[in-house]
Amino acid sequence: MKRSMMCGEVRALHIGTSITLQGWVHTVRDHGGLIFVDLRDRSGLAQVAVNPTDAPAVHAVAATLRDEFVLEVEGVVTRRPEGSENPRIGTGEVEIRATRMDVLNPSLPLPFPVAEETQVDERLRMQYRYVDLRRPRMARNLQLRHRTIKYIRDYMDSQGFWEIDTPIMANPTPEGARDYLVPSRLHPGMFYALPQSPQQFKQLCMVAGVDRYFQIARCFRDEDLRADRQPEFTQLDLEMSFVSDPEDVLALCEELFTGLTQTLSTKQVKFNPWPRIRWQDAMDRFGSDKPDLRYDLEIVDVSAAAGATGFQVFKGAVEAGGVVRGIRVPGAADRFTRKGIDELTELVRNSGAKGLAWAALGTETRSSFVKFLAEGEQAALWAALGAGPGDLVLLVADSLDVARTSLGRLRQDLARRLDLASSEIMAWAFVVEFPWFEKDEETGRLTFMHHPFTMPYDDDLALLDTDPLQVRAKAYDIVCNGKEIASGSIRIHRADIQEKLFRLLGYSPERIQTNFGHILRAFQYGAPPHGGIAPGIDRIVSLLADEENIREVIPFPKNQSAQDLMMGAPTPVAPEQLKELHISAVQPPATASTPG
């Protein structure tokens, strides 16, 4: 390799030495005489100066340069003339006086600028992803992703975990997300499925005596996309043997991600130790199972005080078995105009609430409802909320579910409007003690909330027969800044408990045998107690990189329609290929177009 160092590494200590750099033309500044070339590689920029009197041949080459040409430059590192240093780049003290310049490859004019951080249509960025990834922001994100994965691997190794790879061609997941299927040529009519996660393999690793397993695992789910959801994504999948207390897994995650945040970013880890919030409390206090803990704005239950008033909206809601809950926004009485309040009202209405009762407390209280309350009733309500002059109070009277979720969304919206959620804070936390069951809204039947191999809390086992909805699971999530980062659980390793849960889920013995037979058999050959978790790498990196969309931290992502606009995937295939796989493609019926 002719290159003697990276562009961004040239420093004053190299002055007087001759070096060879290779990279891309970031920008050219042609003065007619002097020409400056900023040469870029992934490490940064170095200024190359070409003087026509010193090196006429080099000057002739430099005059033909355009953005993103690939260059090899040989020259002497010199100190820049006094007053012409550039403190904004690491190499700004020096420049390379070129003695030789070879164009290794020219470039067509670019579809969009690399050197400027301008907003570019995502379609174009994805079509020319290889150009997009050259941009400093993307290069930074790629590097951060690398460092994150490297940190994780080093940490997991230090804790005695083995990295073990599991099959990509696996079998379908019962009950889960939609699977991506791979047709089998050797077995007509049969299919492999890409794994939604290596869940069963990692549990089998525990039976196999691996003791501590991890994998930087690619996972596949054929569901609709979101800003934080891609059809293929990457998880740190991990599992530990001889753990029966969630705390064993949580403590490890806490140390890993606290250290990772502090090592790879300048962000502040808000909690040490991280809070363990029971699911029930998260729903009550924050209206969400993934609360953003960077700010307070907790939801308060004022059903007692509000239900005792003469105000029919409050009284009626409580009498109908509902609740009155609200948020006190300290000092915000004057922060919202009537229009602003209307927007908040619209927000809770969109979450199913019938309305928003509000009061801006002060010498002249503005309110939608205090006129219906006696003075004593008002005082009792403010006391329940801890509210005083200068505070804004926002109340929802509705069913428990609607009050929680609408106030949860309101809480997030308030924080955004009041700029309470700093990206410089990482509010890592655990949500624990999820319910084992939830009721399927469509069928009314019991279904599992996490997954069917999750261990219930020992104290709740008796409730399985009497009140299954009250049974808590040894399931836990990692949340950070209002985003779900990981989900995990302690698994069942006892056949009697597993069978009982399957029965409560209404699974027939045939179905159990078909879907879970292989893993249940394995559990009969000495399965140790075990548990694990699976943090999403893409989401973690996007938080560290201050990116709203995980596409920005995935090198080659899919668009919202799950297509790769650069490679053109998915594509039709030749009929011969289908025939070989014993499958035929059926086009969906054309949508009838309405006459225009």
Add this chain to the structure above:
RNA sequence: GGACCCGUGGUGUAGUGGCCAAACAUGCGUCCCUGUCAAGGACGAGAUCGCCGGUUCGAAUCCGGUCGGGUCCGCCA
């Protein structure tokens, strides 16, 4: 499956019924220029305003449809 936002030279924007056979910046081309760092200066080329249809004397602008991109709901054990 549904709701909403966006689509104007290569790129990013302005223009919301006649002032627009479309403006600005940047990029591109030609020329001038020896200390710039988003170099500067001069000149030039480049857009049937995503597409189809409608309303109107007149449409980038209003309406309907369609295609493409994005955000959200459903969905994601």
